[in-house]
Amino acid sequence: MVLQTKFATIKGNDLYIDGVKATDLASQYGTPLYVMSEGHIRQQMNELKTKFLDKYENALPLFASKSFSCLAIYKLASEYGIGIDCVSAGEISIALKAGFDPDKIYFHGNNKLPSEIEYALSHDVTHFVIDNFYEIELCEKIAGELGKKVKATVRVVPGIKAGGHNFIMTGHKDTKFGFSSHYGIYLKAIAKILNSENIEYEGLHAHIGSQVFDLYAYISAMNKFMGFVDEIYENFGVVTSKVNAGGGYGIAYNKNDEPLDFEVITSEIMKVIYGHYDEKGWAHPAVMIEPGRYVVGNAGITLYTVGAIKEIPDVRTYVSVDGGMADNIRTALYDADYDGIVANKAGETKTKNVRVAGKCCESGDIVVKDVNVTANIMPGDIFAVFTTGAYNYTMSSNYNQLPKPAVVFTYEGKTKCVIRRQTFDDLVAYDVTEDYK
Ligand SMILES: Cc1ncc(COP(=O)(O)O)c(C=O)c1O
Structure with a gap:
């Protein structure tokens, strides 16, 4: 024990x-x-703040609030200046009731309902992690009707298997989440967004799975994403200004689990991203991570x-x-x-x-x-x-x-x-x- x-x-x-x-x-x-x-939660949130938010320019750790969502946790996250990932209008509504800054809420999900998109936008939650073509159409229409702009981070599936169980792997080819990186599918999504009036392209989103203990999985996912960043530049002349590297950091449930160190994961991720942007001579992008279980x-x-x-x-x-x-x-x-x-x-x-x-x-x-x-x-x-x-x-x-x-x-x-x-x-x-x- x-x-x-x-x-x-x-x-x-x-x-x-x-x-x-x-x-x-x-x-x-x-x-x-x-x-x-609360002692443990504060320790973890403080780590997100001091070892990521304060350490890198333009970095924002998001707490994946599907892991634990209630007024008290959103108030704590707010206190540490970190953002949150929400997957439904319900989660967003609780965060807003807790006084959470809508600009630090990222709206995820593979089937955002029209009513949820409307709810989010009318409450100034404009950061969306875009998952599919239908969502692009919905966002374009609803944002237009409301006179709002959706700021899009596009979820791309890198084709990497990682995570503690089949149900919590999300980075492999056969998944309901995100745009496939095969056959140029994600590039078609980005083309649509770049041509849209009410959606602004900001960046890419990666989440390879949960309960991940393999550092190499994070590094190889980020290397793949740098390839996507290049393809986007080659195809559209656009430099991707935001990279969300996802969450899934494994924690110890029992004595056999050997979690990776937070700073080791994040510094390896940053090394890949900053290294690539430096090589290209581009300004560093905003970088995000979104651990859930690691925090709570x-x-x-x-x-x-x-x-x-x-x-x-x-x-x-x-x-x-x-x-x-x-x-x-x-x-x-x-x-x-x-x-x-x-x-x-x-x-x-x-x-x-x-x-x-x-x-x-x-x-x-x-x-x-x-x-x-x-x-x-x-x-x-x-x-x-x-x-x-x-x-x-x-x-x-x-x-x-x-x-x-x-x-x-x-x-x-x-x-x-x-x-x-x-x-x-x-x-x-x-x-x-x-x-x-
Ligand atoms: C997109 C996304 N980000 C972050 C997380 C958080 O994962 P974890 O709690 O394992 O860190 C999940 C978990 O399902 C997810 O789907």
């Missing part, structure tokens, strides 16, 4: 997060509970209460907890590996191998596939699962009508609830009792 953030510590038999005892959090707020270490993943620890424990002779022991795939779908979806600990028996020797299962009515409802815990585990214990800060709360559902857990931030010994727990009333809040008309 490894504690993947320095903000989680074990003292005696207890797990502490930002100096707050996990069992106190469980009794105060109930379980399941998403605990987010290790900040999250989900606390559950242990219920039924079932020993199946010659097979395994199942420890069931009071949440499951409704609050963490990633094990079922991506076969993700998690690690955890009995938070109130954290100092005890871990001699018993168990599978931690959820309470949902699915065999695939597994939270931690395989973990060593104290042999003394029993109903009522608090089980803590690490690295649940990214794509857990934002992918949560009400499957089996489980109310969504609260989200609590911890910081320097204090706690604050940033999203309250759903109630049974919330479960019917959208039900309408109406007769057929």
